[in-house]
Amino acid sequence: MARESWTRESLAEGVQAGDKRALARAISLVEDGDPLAYELVRDLYPQTGRAYAIGVTGPPGVGKSTLISALVRHVRALGRSVGVISVDPSSPFSQGALLGDRIRLSDHFLDPGVFIRSMGTRGHLGGLAEASLQAMLLLDAAGKDLLLLETVGTGQSEVEVLGVSDTVVLVLMPGSGDSIQALKAGIMEIPDVIAVNKRNHPMAKTMLNEVRAVLSLDRDREWRTPIVLTEAVEGAGVDELWAKIEEHRAHLEADGALAERRRRNLAGEVFAVASARAKRHLEHAVADDPELRRLLDAVERRELDPLTAVREIMERVFFARRNGTEPR
């Protein structure tokens, strides 16, 4: 079907049928902030909530994309359909391919049970949290059993993207000293599963022991985060990683914790999207309004203190209804 001929109805049907072109088009509309995308997700929303969402995070260069590719292959062999969204700007997915990788990503692209999409981290009209949430809902409505969400483990927007995950997997590798320190200092949240990738590296055992030591400090949690050694390029350890993800899922499902987590996640996402919208609205308002620019100039000349400027900006942007100030 040609690009122009999609209608709200045909797109909704296509997405629900798992049609790749319909999904690709729908997610592009989401990225463009097209009103049609909003209507589409609204139409499809009652049919969502069936997919299981797995967030895969970690510093750049640890092999998240390769591990995801290996996980996709693994769960496909189990007959599960998968949607992958990468919001990591440093991900090979974002460059369109896993270059030099032994796992042929093209296999996945030909597989009707797999849909892979990378999303830019900037330039979304409604912010990254909104775009990734909407894209996930589309893949969910498309009947994907599993959603894999790749994010790089830094920054607020990435945290918001991870916020929809049922299970969070942190990927580290030998040399991930900063992440270990961040876990230890309580600055990084303890994930549900940890994969130490590049297990053939001579320092892999050292890293494993460091991760173990850090996790042992936190004995009070109900779920004890398992650590798995993997070698994504060879697909080694991927079966065990998958088993641990499934264990975590079973743990959540056993006592109703999954429903509770999803409730909390959804509320958190709505709040994150609203915050991002408020921020963008502010950004546009200040850019467009010469009076607001004048306030900033006065601050720069030390004639007006920053907080008074903030108060005047807030009042003008949010609390005085005028024409043309609707949120974008």
Next chain:
Amino acid sequence: MARESWTRESLAEGVQAGDKRALARAISLVEDGDPLAYELVRDLYPQTGRAYAIGVTGPPGVGKSTLISALVRHVRALGRSVGVISVDPSSPFSQGALLGDRIRLSDHFLDPGVFIRSMGTRGHLGGLAEASLQAMLLLDAAGKDLLLLETVGTGQSEVEVLGVSDTVVLVLMPGSGDSIQALKAGIMEIPDVIAVNKRNHPMAKTMLNEVRAVLSLDRDREWRTPIVLTEAVEGAGVDELWAKIEEHRAHLEADGALAERRRRNLAGEVFAVASARAKRHLEHAVADDPELRRLLDAVERRELDPLTAVREIMERVFFARRNGTEPR
């Protein structure tokens, strides 16, 4: 002067005189979101803009606090007065002391030319960006020549705190592989100066070479980021680090770039504070308003899609003026 007897006038006088009790009280008022703090900074704002602000960032555990302590000692010997604000929750400053450290922080506390304050990263009524900005302006008005701002190198709020720095120093150590990868991937911004601390570590030279290799990828910048090897506990390399900071300052001052950077920084801070306020206003509004809670419940039951909920929340919170919805 007793805690209760500070007035707006006596506080302003005390802060301007560099009185430690006045400064401590004023920053506490900032942290509490007390209206008096707002008035005080407004009164003092025309006298700010003289201090030079140095942001010191990096992963936890690399020795930022010890390095700052050594820098304080170094610049004190040069006769400069210093204010330190730490917004790193994992910082030893936040625990009130550098335990087990050879540099006696108590020396600094007794020195009238030094003021050190750690600020919590949570719980500020106006957000961390606002609290740290106001605290810095107070130290600036108190006549401190230098401001050192310690932040842990992750998260949006830390980026906002760093946003007021004239010079940004990134501290790494052997094992900081994740930070190297983040720099390489362009996910972490290139700082103005890099200190590789713990230079006595056997892997220090390797780390230095890795940092060099990453920086060599980016040859187009006007300022070439210098790398300094330090051993903060012994104070080694601190003179060279200080020299590089001074070089960067001279570079900025030479062609008017400092004024430009400060203009951009101030505008960015005003925007960050306004965004944080909008977010908190939203948070409180949703917490207080049963109608907004009902919207979230409908989302959780899949009866209302998230974006429609966001739109209704935005409309109700920001764009319909009613009694009792003023921003807090």
